[in-house]
Amino acid sequence: MPFFTNAEKPIGIASDHAGYELKQFLIGIFEEKGIPYEDFGAYSTESSDYADYAHPLATAVESGACYPGITICGTGNGISMTVNKHQGIRAALCWNKELAYLARAHNDANILSLPGRYLNQEEAYEILVTFLNTPFEGGRHERRIGKIPCG
């Protein structure tokens, strides 16, 4: 599957300490392929709180400054819970490529959330490429995602 090459906006990426190493691996891919990105932290494996990095990333995706977003913590749960507090965010926790495909095709997910402690680099790469290359199907799913915001 070809890598995403027509990025119009920087990909936003954020993690905590538990997702830091996978974040750096993905950033290495972006740099190698010349894909624009914005790194919202964390900036080391020193213990940190995922919400401190997740909220600024979610704000950037909501405003259109970045698209899409990627969030990574140990399980992917805490950081996806945080970004999903933003009304314009549809973050999907994905641990295989089928989930990544459906998150885009059915949910028009604008943030991919990864469990850094439970994926190897090869798995994460496959999930990322699937997420970036899958279009939203629209149709009945458009109506459904329209009902997600609660405000």
Ligand code: RB5
């Ligand atoms: C950090 O130890 C861990 O709790 C965090 O990365 C994440 O998994 C929380 O949801």
